[in-house]
Amino acid sequence: MTDAVAQDQIRSIIERIENLETKKATISEDIANVYAEAKGNGFDTKVLRKVVSLRKQDAQERQEQSAILDLYLEALGMASEA
Incomplete structure (x- = not known):
């Protein structure tokens, strides 16, 4: 029983980390786009x-x-x- 609980917890933690990593990548891309826009405007x-x-x-x-x-x-x- 405890093995199943630990497995579920590990799976949940890993999935949350993966979700956050995806969001982080999207945010990094958005930041890069803002810098590209700024560069395009001469900054x-x-x-x-x-x-x-x-x-x-x-x-x-x-x-x-x-x-x-x-x-x-x-x-x-x-x-x-x-």
Whole structure:
């Protein structure tokens, strides 16, 4: 009896994961289509991706990363380029 229950649970879990993987693939395709549309309208998709990434961070995290980037660029003699 418990083997049947465990099998049903495993099957249910696997099916749910497969369903979510399908949805994830669809969403990834939708995102790619939006970036393609943006590119078609003349926007730089690398910059758009960076903006999306930055918007996910809180202000303090952005400031910390900016400070570290400035430090690294300065160490490489590239500070005036940034």
